[in-house]
Amino acid sequence: MRRIISVLLENEPGALSRVVGLFSQRNYNIETLTVAPTEDETLSRLTVTTTGSDKVIEQITKQLNKLIEVVKLVDLTEGSHIERELMLVKLKATGSQRAEIKRTVDIFRGQIVDVTSSVYTVQLAGDSEKLDGFIQAVGTSGVLEVVRTGVSGIARGEKVLSL
Amino acid sequence: MELLSGADMLIRSLQDEGIEYVYGYPGGAALHIYDALFRQDKVKHILVRHEQAAVHMADGYARATGKPGTVLVTSGPGATNTITGIATAFMDSIPMVVLCGQVASTLIGEDAFQETDMIGVSRPVVKHNLSVRHPEEIPEVIRKAYYIAATGRPGPVVVDIPKDMTTPNERYEYSYPKKVKLRSYNPAIRGHAGQIKKAVDMMLAARRPIIYAGGGVILGKASEQLTELVRTLGYPITNTLMGIGCYPASDKQHLGWLGMHGTYEANMAMHHSDLILCVGARFDDRVTNATEKFCPGARIIHIDIDPASISKTVDADVPIVGPVDAVLKEMQALVKESKEKPDADAIAAWWKQIDEWRAFHGMRYETSDDVIKPQEVIEMLCRLTNGEAFVTSDVGQHQMFAAQYYKFDKPNRWINSGGLGTMGFGLPAAMGVKLTHPDDEVLCITGEGSIQMNIQELSTCKQYNLPVKIINLNNQALGMVKQWQDMNYESRHSQSYMESLPDFTKLAEAYGHKGVVIDKKADLETKLKEVLAMKDELVFVDIYVDRFEHVYPMQVARGSMKDMWLSKTERV
Numbered sequence: 173m174r175r176i177i178s179v180l181l182e183n184e185p186g187a188l189s190r191v192v193g194l195f196s197q198r199n200y201n202i203e204t205l206t207v208a209p210t211e212d213e214t215l216s217r218l219t220v221t222t223t224g225s226d227k228v229i230e231q232i233t234k235q236l237n238k239l240i241e242v243v244k245l246v247d248l249t250e251g252s253h254i255e256r257e258l259m260l261v262k263l264k265a266t267g268s269q270r271a272e273i274k275r276t277v278d279i280f281r282g283q284i285v286d287v288t289s290s291v292y293t294v295q296l297a298g299d300s301e302k303l304d305g306f307i308q309a310v311g312t313s314g315v316l317e318v319v320r321t322g323v324s325g326i327a328r329g330e331k332v333l334s335l
Numbered sequence: 336m337e338l339l340s341g342a343d344m345l346i347r348s349l350q351d352e353g354i355e356y357v358y359g360y361p362g363g364a365a366l367h368i369y370d371a372l373f374r375q376d377k378v379k380h381i382l383v384r385h386e387q388a389a390v391h392m393a394d395g396y397a398r399a400t401g402k403p404g405t406v407l408v409t410s411g412p413g414a415t416n417t418i419t420g421i422a423t424a425f426m427d428s429i430p431m432v433v434l435c436g437q438v439a440s441t442l443i444g445e446d447a448f449q450e451t452d453m454i455g456v457s458r459p460v461v462k463h464n465l466s467v468r469h470p471e472e473i474p475e476v477i478r479k480a481y482y483i484a485a486t487g488r489p490g491p492v493v494v495d496i497p498k499d500m501t502t503p504n505e506r507y508e509y510s511y512p513k514k515v516k517l518r519s520y521n522p523a524i525r526g527h528a529g530q531i532k533k534a535v536d537m538m539l540a541a542r543r544p545i546i547y548a549g550g551g552v553i554l555g556k557a558s559e560q561l562t563e564l565v566r567t568l569g570y571p572i573t574n575t576l577m578g579i580g581c582y583p584a585s586d587k588q589h590l591g592w593l594g595m596h597g598t599y600e601a602n603m604a605m606h607h608s609d610l611i612l613c614v615g616a617r618f619d620d621r622v623t624n625a626t627e628k629f630c631p632g633a634r635i636i637h638i639d640i641d642p643a644s645i646s647k648t649v650d651a652d653v654p655i656v657g658p659v660d661a662v663l664k665e666m667q668a669l670v671k672e673s674k675e676k677p678d679a680d681a682i683a684a685w686w687k688q689i690d691e692w693r694a695f696h697g698m699r700y701e702t703s704d705d706v707i708k709p710q711e712v713i714e715m716l717c718r719l720t721n722g723e724a725f726v727t728s729d730v731g732q733h734q735m736f737a738a739q740y741y742k743f744d745k746p747n748r749w750i751n752s753g754g755l756g757t758m759g760f761g762l763p764a765a766m767g768v769k770l771t772h773p774d775d776e777v778l779c780i781t782g783e784g785s786i787q788m789n790i791q792e793l794s795t796c797k798q799y800n801l802p803v804k805i806i807n808l809n810n811q812a813l814g815m816v817k818q819w820q821d822m823n824y825e826s827r828h829s830q831s832y833m834e835s836l837p838d839f840t841k842l843a844e845a846y847g848h849k850g851v852v853i854d855k856k857a858d859l860e861t862k863l864k865e866v867l868a869m870k871d872e873l874v875f876v877d878i879y880v881d882r883f884e885h886v887y888p889m890q891v892a893r894g895s896m897k898d899m900w901l902s903k904t905e906r907v
């Protein structure tokens with residue numbers, strides 16, 4: 173099953189490499205990984221999406237917790253949560269395609285953020301499925317370049333991941 | 336407050352940490368530190384002949400004393416030479432701090448002379464590693480390193496020290512922190528009371544219970560609590576290779592050790608049990624054999640300080656995260672006050688069954704009139720030293736024979752590389768033990784293959800007068816490899832012969848020690864007695880043993896715990 177694990181990490185050099193190293197060392201899978209400082213400058217927040225059986229996921233969270241620099245973590249997929257990913261896509265856009273793309277972008281609530289005579293650059297946020305859906309809708313033949321940030325997530329409701 | 340250079344702060348921190356010995360080897364990036372070492376005499380430095388040996392020495396010291404060992408090396412090759420030793424300590428959860436010089440911080444990343452990213456290289460085989468970013472941090476970094484190494488599930492910690500952190504004429508205020516706070520590291524200090532209660536209820540209701548104890552009992556200094564609980568319950572106990580000595584081997588409740596080369600009765604009792612109380616062991620593949628066939632009728636209680644060890648390979652029914660000594664103590668109190676008592680008839684029937692397995696004498700070997708059997712060498716050594724020696728071993732058949740035939744009644748006396756299986760471990764580990772136990776007998780049981788992996792340390796032994804006894808079970812082969820080739824590759828002995836062996840006695844003599852050859856069975860006892868009588872000499876005893884012997888019992892690959900070979904022809 174796909175899981176989203178969210179980690180508060182000491183904001184120190186080398187901490188990230190320990191997390192990444194753990195995944196390759198123990199043969200765990202990383203699908204996406206995002207990391208950035210938080211409002212507390214001593215902490216980074218890292219989100220990793222991974223897949224594995226319940227047993228593997230249990231080991232992943234335990235092994236992550238064992239890392240000295242991991243302060244706290246939560247498996248967001250255990251409860252209801254919000255998941256977002258940002259995507260920038262360059263699309264071939266000439267002639268009648270331009271209106272068609274514009275319509276699709278509107279349906280997906282994206283924005284065209286840069287325009288040339290033959291290219292649209294589209295920005296889109298949402299869960300990973302929505303981003304996949306957009307690519308499918310515009311058709312891969314018109315896609316010139318895609319960049320995605322990887323998943324960030326947060327629990328719904330009152331639950332917070334903090335110290 | 337006192338003003339000290341980074342190098343002086345480092346050494347002062349070691350003093351304040353109570354460190355007696357540092358094992359190491361100097362080089363460019365560590366020279367400021369070595370100079371600071373020279374200008375004091377509290378912390379003693381042992382100069383090895385290869386950095387790997389420094390780590391094994393620190394490791395042997397740690398295993399025998401229960402205190403963290405300390406290593407000091409230079410950057411680059413000095414640091415990379417420690418990796419096998421660090422990995423060895425990591426696999427067996429041995430507390431240790433490895434201080435590595437590094438090129439100046441201004442040069443890092445420029446491929447400077449003797450620059451290696453030691454933080455990166457060591458990362459997968461350490462509990463943690465730290466680098467010094469400012470000289471003022473040194474006392475705190477050192478305190479942290481020892482704290483992390485020695486608490487929770489212990490392990491090696493590497494500290495990387497760029498040369499400009501130790502510059503002699505830059506001085507800073509020194510004070511050694513009494514305590515360290517790490518918000519992200521809080522090892523459990525007691526087990527969950529509800530889980531412990533649940534476990535005790537299950538233990539008292541069991542009909543075919545067994546206790547399976549591991550190295551965690553020794554690391555957690557919980558042998559006493561374990562022994563008390565097991566005696567109160569009257570249940571059978573087995574332990575892992577790493578747990579040898581955690582419960583007296585001579586006690587009738589002890590079934591010997593379990594697993595690949597464990598006893599028949601221990602493996603049979605595990606397989607047929609209805610309840611396993613695992614204490615500080617980790618269901619390693621050398622114990623469980625095929626996990627899907629592991630102990631089909633058993634419910635499992637697992638006590639471990641490391642939550643990640645629980646349900647990693649075999650699922651636990653009752654996990655208990657906590658220090659083994661505290662948990663066992665609570666269990667003992669609950670057992671004593673409980674109105675429930677073990678079912679006497681069921682337990683008696685279980686013991687009757689176990690005694691039948693025992694009577695089968697799974698651990699046996701054929702003696703011969705002229706060829707010396709490796710097993711009998713060990714049995715004789717055990718007798719001649721009253722089972723009280725510290726015994727280190729290398730890796731191979733000799734290691735298994737030593738573990739099987741030397742009977743340990745006390746913890747911290749059997750010292751081997753169980754997790755990584757590092758040939759070359761035995762001699763330096765024995766040196767680490769002997770240094771702090773000069774009046775105890777220290778035996779290094781080795782093979783002619785393994786001993787050659789760190790034989791240069793004979794020189795260190797001379798320098799520091801470390802009269803260990805090296806017992807070389809010389810079968811003129813990489814015996815364990817050869818055994819697997821006999822069993823799985825129709826005896827095609829690919830690269831498992833040791834040809835052109837040196838004359839080990841002459842080699843020992845060249846280093847200034849004594850050498851003794853034993854090649855006749857009739858001489859074995861008298862010569863061993865003579866060797867043991869030479870209290871102040873390192874003696875290299877080269878014993879020519881049966882070249883064709885195999886280690887049995889041996890679990891059948893991919894079978895269950897009860898599937899074993901008992902000899903070359905007998906399979907159960």
Ligand SMILES: Cc1ncc(C[n+]2csc(CCOP(=O)(O)OP(=O)(O)O)c2C)c(N)n1
Binds near residue numbers: 729732759785786
């Ligand atoms: C550093 C290292 N290299 C290789 C091995 C694989 N290995 C395990 S046992 C063994 C043979 C050891 O030979 P020896 O020391 O003579 O012991 P014996 O089995 O003959 O008693 C080998 C090569 C190992 N454990 N460690």
Ligand SMILES: [Mg+2]
Binds near residue numbers: 782783784813814
């Ligand atoms: Mg050999």
